[in-house]
Amino acid sequence: GDLSKPARFLPMAKLLIVDRGNDAVMITVDPANVEKVDSLLAYPYGRLKSTKGLEQKVIKDVATLRRRWRIALAAEAAGCMAAALAFVVDYVKTRRAFGRALGSFQAIQHRLVHASETTESTKWMAFRAAWSDSETDAAVAAGFAQMRTAQLTFDLHQFCGAMGLTLELPLHLWTYRLRVLAGELGGASATSLGQLRRDGRGRRCRSAVAGSDRHGAYATRAGRGDRIRRTSQFAGHRHGRGVGAAADGLSGD
Numbered sequence: 001g002d003l004s005k006p007a008r009f010l011p012m013a014k015l016l017i018v019d020r021g022n023d024a025v026m027i028t029v030d031p032a033n034v035e036k037v038d039s040l041l042a043y044p045y046g047r048l049k050s051t052k053g054l055e056q057k058v059i060k061d062v063a064t065l066r067r068r069w070r071i072a073l074a075a076e077a078a079g080c081m082a083a084a085l086a087f088v089v090d091y092v093k094t095r096r097a098f099g100r101a102l103g104s105f106q107a108i109q110h111r112l113v114h115a116s117e118t119t120e121s122t123k124w125m126a127f128r129a130a131w132s133d134s135e136t137d138a139a140v141a142a143g144f145a146q147m148r149t150a151q152l153t154f155d156l157h158q159f160c161g162a163m164g165l166t167l168e169l170p171l172h173l174w175t176y177r178l179r180v181l182a183g184e185l186g187g188a189s190a191t192s193l194g195q196l197r198r199d200g201r202g203r204r205c206r207s208a209v210a211g212s213d214r215h216g217a218y219a220t221r222a223g224r225g226d227r228i229r230r231t232s233q234f235a236g237h238r239h240g241r242g243v244g245a246a247a248d249g250l251s252g253d
Contacts, residue, residue: 010046
């Protein structure tokens with residue numbers, strides 16, 4: 001990693017961890033050595049003013065670092081998704097068009113249900129990955145969150161109309177963060193391909209995230225395809241919560 005590049009939360013951080021490829025370093029951060037960086041990405045960014053004389057500790061087990069980074073990424077994405085979805089559900093309940101609440105239109109309800117399924121699936125995959133601490137579960141959780149971010153943020157902003165394109169509406173505080181998270185660790189493709197390299201062992205490669213956004217299927221073991229489950233089942237039936245929660249109470253006047 002390049003120590004001169006901006007990093008999220010650096011202005012208030014005590015430690016900075018930099019992945020250098022074969023290993024990583026943990027750097028003690030001196031607040032006087034941090035320069036704040038202006039950004040529209042809803043995170044407080046900063047960069048080190050100087051990279052000389054830094055107190056560093058080498059981390060050799062970079063595989064564990066990346067695995068837990070992916071788990072944390074999925075958990076953070078789930079939180080951003082939930083906050084953004086809750087805001088938009090409240091918005092479409094009160095915003096009116098054509099004499100009725102926006103949330104009473106079935107087309108919007110259907111897409112809100114899909115956003116709810118994405119949010120709940122991301123949360124439970126992150127929980128599973130944190131519980132198992134396995135490479136595959138971490139890759140699936142992070143890859144799924146990154147893969148679904150673009151559609152979810154597009155839909156939520158569209159439901160807010162022209163206001164959704166302004167900084168006056170706080171929705172961007174969550175969706176902009178999601179777009180940052182979607183690109184971390186190389187994005188969904190790099191996450192999936194990395195898992196394939198670890199799990200391949202000469203087998204024919206298949207995606208760690210099987211299926212499409214439309215059908216919401218994922219493979220719990222990359223490269224085998226022997227345990228494919230529906231994310232809607234994972235988020236709803238298995239954990240006792242239906243994926244239609246977002247549309248609850250939007251039936252109209």
